Amino acid sequence: MKLELGNININDVQFGEETAVNGGLLTINKDEFIAAISDDPNILSVEVDIARPGESVRLIPCKDVIEPRVKVDGPGGIFPGVLADETIVGSGRTHVLKGVAVVTVGRVLGFQEGVLDMSGPGARYTPYSSTINVAVNPELTEGLEKHHHEEILRMMGLKAAVYLGEVGRDVEPDEIVTYDHKPLIDAVNEYPDLPRVGYVYLLQSQGLLHDTWVYGVDAKNILPTLISPTEVMDGALVSGNCVAASDKVSTFIHQNNPIIEDLYREHGKSVNFVGVIIANENVVLADKIRSSNYTAELAARMGWQGAIISEEGYGNPDTDLMMHCDKLEGKGIKLVIVTDEYPGRDGASQSFADVTDNADALVSVGNGNPLVTLPPMEKVIGHAESMNTIVGGFDGALKEDGTMITEIQGIMGATSGVGITRMSARAY
């Protein structure tokens, strides 16, 4: 399965007469854009804004972030099972509007989360301050059932990304990167002198605002399964996870998973990257036991010698991590864990909600607890008052002048469990 990603570098985004890309400038016909993403009868109106890196702009509360892509050659379409049909994706060619992201903004529940500053100290913590963000903030029918509300917002973001991605269909990309995912027997034998390494990709799957979709299937109901990393790049994984701003894996991060990128980079040099297993993170302990058993079994059958595992979200997925760790190590597969930590504001408490002796190799992507002060921004897209009831915010977190005080966990993507973040921790 070979996928060419054609990156079209976007340097600016403006509203204009037509939605098009010319010489790195993306113009958006606002009315057409809004019409394309507002087909649900519960959408009363949509505010669309552009937030550029370096601007004095705050987006809050953010839900998902999505990169605009379009399938230009090969089977299927972006977001299979959700916006495209169920055809298997991950081969052919996909064009990417590089440097642009759709950000969905809006309140689903009274408590909300996800602050994204485009400049200032907050911008340093988030990967999304480097993209030109097209923010969509809908007003929906009053009193909608919450699951329905979340779904409308999620679908709106995906539709927005597909609408924008479409303009890249006939544009010659600035760069083409090819990713190959070979049949198992070839992959295993490709570099016989290098360790066979795989990636265990845990997906949040627990209920309202805590879900992930695999080809449109609720991840709660999957057994661990193989997926081609190129399928992930074509949108086979969609985030419905709106909680824990800092460590949720947005759809954008699924599309650009840095562990997958790094494994490709090391493929043939230090490792033989043989595959990816996705597994869920359910609430019931029996599900965690079943999933970790199954992942370890799959990995062993494929002859993995080493693996990297990442988690999504906070708390109980630590148990998924540790169960996977025991079982993979139990089969002789060396495991490295990538995760964020919550050891308190001073970093002195226990970092995880579960531990095991086998967890002896861990990459930390940062502590979510320390407080940061975010100075006021000239423009706020969304609802600034959310900061008082944000995850990582607290009563009184919003000052009269617009200054916000939050724990790092309130900042979008700041401690993302797949390591797209800008933080880490070192032992001294």
Add this chain to the structure above:
Amino acid sequence: MDKYVIVTNNPMRKARIEETQLEAVRLKFVNTLDDVIQTTRDMIHSGHRLISHPLAGSVKPVENPYRSIILSEETGPLDYESLRIFEHAVSQVNVFKQSYESDLTRYSQTLLTDYQLIDVSLIDSALSRLKLKR
């Protein structure tokens, strides 16, 4: 059929269980998050097994003042794995006591209802994975 106990301080959870009348589920309603922890700990020491993870969901403990935990109704010898998972989870609850206001009078009713709903949804997702009969 396996039977379960839900320890909760969530009034919406209580109402939903009473409405649905699941034969396999007994409710143990307590007042506070600390009571949920204490009651669950006592039950584990009495031989009940943890069925759902005590830290369901990514909304942080204490930030969400409501919590529901599913245990087995059946008891046996102390299940060390349940105890181990539970005690590690509780250490994280203590971390978040420094982050959040635990005075519920400072929360609006809408906010409290939303936190209740999140807890209900997480435990519903757990119940949907268990074999329950009406």
